Amino acid sequence: DDMVDHSDDELWAREPYRDKRLIVKTAKPFNAEIPPEYQIAHFDTPNELFYVRQHMPVPELEAGSHQLRVVLAPTQQVSSLSLAQLARLPRAIVRAALMCAGNRRSEMHQVKPVKGISWAGGAISNAVWSGVYLRDVLLHCGVDPNDTEGKHVILTGADIDATGQNFSTSIPLQLALDPNAQVILATHMNGQPLPPDHGCPLRAVVPGAPAVRSVKWLECITVSEEESSSHWHKKDYRSFNPSTTWEDADFESAPPVYSLPVTSAVCEPRHGDTVRVRDGHIEAKGYAYSGGGARVLRVDVSGDRGVSWRTATLQQDHAPPRTHYAWTLWTARLPVPAHCDQMEIWVKATDSNFNTQPENFDHIWNIRGILSNAYHKIKIRLQH
Amino acid sequence: DDMVDHSDDELWAREPYRDKRLIVKTAKPFNAEIPPEYQIAHFDTPNELFYVRQHMPVPELEAGSHQLRVVLAPTQQVSSLSLAQLARLPRAIVRAALMCAGNRRSEMHQVKPVKGISWAGGAISNAVWSGVYLRDVLLHCGVDPNDTEGKHVILTGADIDATGQNFSTSIPLQLALDPNAQVILATHMNGQPLPPDHGCPLRAVVPGAPAVRSVKWLECITVSEEESSSHWHKKDYRSFNPSTTWEDADFESAPPVYSLPVTSAVCEPRHGDTVRVRDGHIEAKGYAYSGGGARVLRVDVSGDRGVSWRTATLQQDHAPPRTHYAWTLWTARLPVPAHCDQMEIWVKATDSNFNTQPENFDHIWNIRGILSNAYHKIKIRLQH
Ligand SMILES: [Mo]
């Protein structure tokens, strides 16, 4: 768990204003979901409704004076770049969903308890991010693209925990330099300067990766032989099989999560709703997403616990193969038997690698409750 | 089904010699699996043991006189390249498994019948392919890398069906040009000239894609606004949900399969074997694979129907993120309760996008029986 000093009110006195529609999971640090009805209301989530995941108090930074340090270990060659200097590099734009690795953890928790914020399906939103390519920044600072083997890019934010450690994680240098990966340093979100909750004035955006890699309030980039040594990097966001316990778990040898599996969720109706049947049908809507540049190819929806499946209509943006980073919104029409007064809705997505979701959580369960991508299943009542 | 004239013996008179250890599924055309014990015996499958998937009789081509035509539609600009001319381009090497999209179809068939060759798990093998990058060939012939949207590369082989049509399929031009995708035109397999069964003297290798895209006996490449119009491309290797019937299936609107999902199989022991227990354990071995450049990160094996999982030891080659195309071999040691005389072994793999396999075939079932990647489950007897 994050080392946060909750006794010091002063730390939290200058938190930004938050939209009242967000569903607050924890107040200090601030973690909040976007309500499902707002996920499907916009393809690009309005900035004020974008889910928020903080580890610490929000730092206050000035765009005008902000400097990004770039350190090349082992020589420790240091560059320092203002936002104005960064802006001289070619402009980069990527439409990408960001999703917390713990999105839908609450469903996995029901199978067997896991540690972490009890996210429902609202820890994912979609935006158009703009700034410059991390690749261009690294090449500008003298990184050798032919000497990448085993190297990492450590991303450090301005947010600080109670022990004085800055938030930090890392990604492989090869990923940072891969043109397909489209890793950017963003100054803008949906055409607006980044809001404080989303990293003002500069954040990394690592499309297709768990959002933890998209470090906010970015202060320093270090190219290193080592991964980040922070506990956020070393002791979290790693995956284990269902038999691994907190006592067994060897975090050092478990591979870090740098990409997210295919997932989907029903946003409308919601679990427990009463839905009016029209012309023998009801309509369901939601989102689907796959990390690593994969595109969602098909969303199948069942109203009879998997006996039959309907293919949903998809709303998605266009991108070349292996570089699809936005989410997909879907709508399906489901037939309802005449005398049926309740119904279970299941959704599963298939991506461009033809990977699909597991049917349930039993065999993907893990101590940290991440990568919780089984079929989303809800129950509703029907009104004829 | 392939249009093959079985009445004309002359067509089949010059088929190449085949290793007697291959497991023949159909003789004309020749389709044969590698036995599971040979899959795990070598990381790179010896050429004579590599599984064979033919649609028609094997053409006889001469390396010395072979010409590759490259046609750029709509201008119909044609280049013709000998193998000697191709060899002047930079040398390309890729270690890649090839897997038939129908591998493990026999297991899906048991749930509900599907059409196609009843492959067990032997329609996958691994090799080092060398030749030149398709990207370099296309750029050499004048393809504009900035005009790729909606274009396709049609790959046509010298094998001809009973209606006179050459085998042909296509891949998106953007995929063909993607350096990460490492699509090559291969002249060599594991350091030897391609054997007749594997496309002598020239074949495409599209790593991470279903093997049908890796066209053998390659004669012609056409860059076109259209996908291949062949029935192999238009009427096969497309995926549907389990509710789609042959009557319903709209092949034109279904997306072609250009990448394969994560899969795994137990090769030793085999279903029905009697296995001697040593020190309270048995050992299991097999392969795992994921398409689209994903790497297998973890293989979990269960001896108690998923109640507990052991992580297997992996043998795999090294490759940068998103460009891992070889298979993975695995070994696991499973504990056996003292008085147990039979056991079920389950295996599932997790790839670098943290996608994993579905538990069973029910909800991935499809009319053509492709993408059959549920957990592999076998039953054995134990001898203490
Ligand atoms: Mo996260």
Ligand SMILES: [Mo]
């Ligand atoms: Mo195939």
